[in-house]
Amino acid sequence: MSIAIKNDFESHTVDIKQYMAQLGQRARQAADVLSYANPEIKNAALLNIASAIDKHRGRIRSENGVDMQAGKSAGLEEAMLDRLLLSEVRIDAMIDGLKQIVSLADPVGEISELAYRPSGIQVGKMRVPLGVIGIIYESRPNVTIDAAGLCLKSGNASILRGGKEAIHSNQAIYRCVQQGLKQAGLPEFCVQVINTVDREAVAEMLKMNETIDVIIPRGGKSLIERVASESTIPVIKHLDGICHVYIDDRADHRKALDIALNAKTRRYGVCNAIETLLVADQIAQAVMPDLIKAFTDKQVELRGCPRACRFDPAAIAAADDEDWETEYLAPILSIKIVDDMEQAIVHINQHGSNHTDSIVTEDYTRAREFLRRVDSSSVMVNASTAFADGFEYGLGAEIGISTDKLHARGPVGLMGLTSQKYIVLGDGHIRH
DSSP: OEEEEEOSSOEEEEEHHHHHHHHHHHHHHHHHHHTTOOHHHHHHHHHHHHHHHHHTHHHHHHHHHHHHHHHHHTTOOHHHHHHHOOOHHHHHHHHHHHHHHHHSOOOTTOEEEEEEOTTSOEEEEEEEEOOEEEEEEOSOTHHHHHHHHHHHHTTOEEEEEOOGGGHHHHHHHHHHHHHHHHHHTOOGGGEEEOOOOOTHHHHHHTTOTTTOOEEEEESOHHHHHHHHHHOSSOBOOOOOOOEEEEEOTTOOHHHHHHHHHHHHHSOSSSTTSEEEEEEEHHHHHHHHHHHHHHHHHTTOEEEEOHHHHTTOTTTEEEOOGGGGGOOOOSSEEEEEEESSHHHHHHHHHHHSOSSEEEEEOSOHHHHHHHHHHOOSSEEEESSOGGGOSTTTTTSSSOSOEEOSSSSOOEEOOTGGGEEEEEEEEOSSOOOO
């Protein structure tokens, strides 16, 4: 199959297998250079990229406007349009994210657990890049800069494939990345953005075992399921963001209201927004009226169990079994009244997606038990699930949130994009 590849300098038709193979070969060569690049050069590149984004923010906004208009014409849902939008605030956040990555310690080459063995040798571990990382994502063009920045700092080359709805935005950002890399004296192929929306490019990417070391999908469930099923390369993934807030009967009412409202309504189309609110029966009478009013004022559609519906049948529709396992990514919230924390934990572990779950309580012992027993990549006490984010965790940014247990779990930052190898130090030692 042939495709048209276009950029600022040329327009020609190439075979898609040939095109993807070329990207892979260039990325492998760039990865070799990045693996031993010193932190000063990598940081310089990141700062150059940040400056280029700031300088060309007008062009980025303009190209994003083209994508937004096309998305509206195509009938994209509001949640998808929200993800696609690059406001001035989000461009500022991209720049801040790069600067925060610069401020973080470079993990590459870090030696840990170095200890003498009875033989006299020293054995330890050294942190190393993964190599070449392929990232497939939808809608959110800011992921382009998150991915480029984190991969660069962690010494990895990257091949990025954004969604067709953000093609103009991604290419505008990529030009800033290329500029920053060149100014720092690094190969521009350290980061490559696939310049086609053809789905066949993804199919090829998932088979590039010889040049790509790991694939990270970031998007909707259908994308991630496809990648997980078709990839012959290891995948770091999460399928759903079915997050919960549980309001314990020993919760502070004000905290409970603020946390639940923020966790759902701060942004609807993100994976750390809650989809289910669990409320202890003993506190429901006191907090449910305020919760219902707060959510209905925000025009959030409420669906609930029979006990929840009894508080206001006009405001809360009956939930079905599917609601407890649905990632709405929209102003819809399911509410369930539970007997106690035990029932809340059982519900979360049965219906959740191992992403992020929070308890609101003033009981320290219960909080500790919740932290220990809820099997999610992030578990919180008296905090909104909106904090489940690489930037908020001090990672600078994130490449995604992994709900896997190997090799990385939770927001994937610099450490999650590296591995470790054993090192042995000797002085003429031989084994007897």
